[in-house]
Amino acid sequence: MTKQLHLNLFVHGRGHHETAWRHPGSTPLALTDIRYYRELAEKAEAAAFDSIFFADALAVSDEIGHVAKGGLEPITILAAIAGATSRVGLIATASTTYTEPYNLARQFASLDHISNGRVGWNIVTSWVQGAGPNFGYDAQIEHAERYERATEFVEIAEKLWDSWADDAVLDDRANGRFADTGRIRKIGHRGRWKSVAGPLNISRSPQGRPVFVQAGSSATGRSFAARFAEAVFTAHLEKQTAADFYRDIKTQAAALGRDAERILVLPGISPTIGSTEEEARRLSRELDELSDPAVGLDRLSNRFGGHDFTGLDLDRVLSPDDFPDPRTVQAAQSRAASIVELVRRERPTLRALLHGLAGARGHFAVAGTPERIADIMEDWFRSGSADGFNVMPPILPLLFDTFVDEVLPILRRRGLFRTAYEGATLRDHFGLERPESQFFPPAATAQLRAAE
């Protein structure tokens, strides 16, 4: 089979445009109503998407006065929608900084059992400023330390998921042997940040462990992704930076001895789709005009570590000198850099920049016909900028429905996307191997069995 696109539906509020929640095309349901998420999951599955994904932040957003926030918690969402679906992958964000590895490893193993092998974990270190103080810290833990902790955390979680051999549960009713305790072992981890004895208290799950997803884009974030990630979500405002990122991730992964085919790079794309270019642009303008410049300024400020932009005239053309050096930004460094790069290249007014960022928070936002969206996706895919896309509809469900009804058929006619699932697990959809247990590799198992 020729290589095809991988598509993930990224669910965010009532759509990725910050004003989507006000638009009549967005869901009438509350963000705490599970039916909203279940219906999206059912639609993603009907469209044979690889997966559906829920982002997260461990603090209430300062924007909540004017932007729809405060939805359900991702792990409970996945468990709740697993029963309404049977094929689509289910990806939840969870933090390595503010959770216990034993609890997280266990909930993801439980989700992987509940969903019959469809779960992915978007590994984040929680960059939002408000998170630290909700977990006993005076302020946010700084970037480098968060990644050191993340590395140890993932190593612990992997050991926990590997602490049961696949064949540890015997369930031998006749002889009264439930498990082979020689096939379940302690992990005895004593590290810099955490000590965890193990074993985990749940058996190894259908996929061995969740698929690892990551979205780090700083130098540290990229090397973390190159080591651990099986899918990478990434934000680019243009194809060139996406291509650079793509090459960098694949090169770094290969340098670590990994198969570069087993780490999928999925840039975000936020398509406002109209039957004509004019209609698409009109819909886009409608959304922009609902936006509040004060919210945009706060958000821009957060992107640049709290820098104050309120002194700038909204209608003056910007220059890179209006921004602090992105290398000094602690949070999402590469997004800050790409904003400065865009300003250098396009010289927008502050108002126009804020409209652009209101669209998809630094991801690639485009308004156009279904043909044009499909062309862009094909171009990025064939030119080595993407293995697929993190599809971020500006309005949910409206613009996801439009994507499925009008863009997908074009991609399918071009042979770029599946018409039906071939496999059952998220690993199947992503073309990934099932990982072996580091403690109970199959070869050793086979030898053991042969010797019996």
Place this chain on the structure above:
Amino acid sequence: MTKQLHLNLFVHGRGHHETAWRHPGSTPLALTDIRYYRELAEKAEAAAFDSIFFADALAVSDEIGHVAKGGLEPITILAAIAGATSRVGLIATASTTYTEPYNLARQFASLDHISNGRVGWNIVTSWVQGAGPNFGYDAQIEHAERYERATEFVEIAEKLWDSWADDAVLDDRANGRFADTGRIRKIGHRGRWKSVAGPLNISRSPQGRPVFVQAGSSATGRSFAARFAEAVFTAHLEKQTAADFYRDIKTQAAALGRDAERILVLPGISPTIGSTEEEARRLSRELDELSDPAVGLDRLSNRFGGHDFTGLDLDRVLSPDDFPDPRTVQAAQSRAASIVELVRRERPTLRALLHGLAGARGHFAVAGTPERIADIMEDWFRSGSADGFNVMPPILPLLFDTFVDEVLPILRRRGLFRTAYEGATLRDHFGLERPESQFFPPAATAQLRAAE
């Protein structure tokens, strides 16, 4: 309406008898198969039970070689079964010792939204010895400190659940006001064990917060329950200790200014049901004979803080002198005491004691006809030993089906149990008030609105 029984289905392995997993009447499904739990929840709902409950332990059991263990994680189970049910209450165990209050408060709020107000939290401090080392501690944190932490933890969680007024979300699309930020507030908790800034990042849930369930039975555990619990699960081997416990809990709750009607005492009952006494005893013997004395000895040892009983002859009559003083036991003190009391009264052999404990781990186990089971339940209820029961079928689903088919009709004929749900939330079933937010009481809200 006259007062009626409250009934909770307690799910444990493939039934509460330790050998149930081997019995043909227990489920053929794996303990990691969500269908098993979903079917039990559907049956509990069809029977109009108040709730279904999942216990938990944060370490794999040493017994796993011979006893079915290692099932799904309770919070993910509740989320997964919520969509398959619409009335039955859903209660999960979660630990105050080894989780973060922000994460726990949020997941329970999310569950309460997902289930439309049907969630309860069984508050535990995690007594199993293996838990501490899975969370960075060299050993288990001792009993008194666990309860001090639990008290602060619940106070924090209550503040987080109260940090949004019920009317904080405006969702005013026309005017672009999503939330009234004056109706969402920080909690600013700085305590001995935890500091949590808040607010929570999810809106106040249908029940305000989950129903609080507790099962502590030491002196500390009882005073904790009297302060916080709205339902108490408790283990008694005879009616008299249940009656003492009942009176003690109600008296302590009233002394704290609480309405004693708003704290339900639900002793465990593990009924082996047969159409004749002889048939019930035969089924009970079948289960006992599948049990392994070594497993029973290990379990007894765990109940007495690791005391070694292996030197005792299985067929010698026991005396209280064979046991250490229960007051020296760190874990579940009152269960240890009730075992010694039973030995003093009945002078069983060690083998007979182990068979008894294999049945329901210190809860009241009885074999008899449906009439006899109903008589016992009515007697405990009318004599002030119970507001209802934690129903612990020895074999699942077999003996739950029998309970529903044969015992419930008798209880209903006697007017002791509902034939259909009258309310929609777990608070409705339990007859509990919805708690007001401590920060945004309705009276203040009404004044504020009137002044506008």
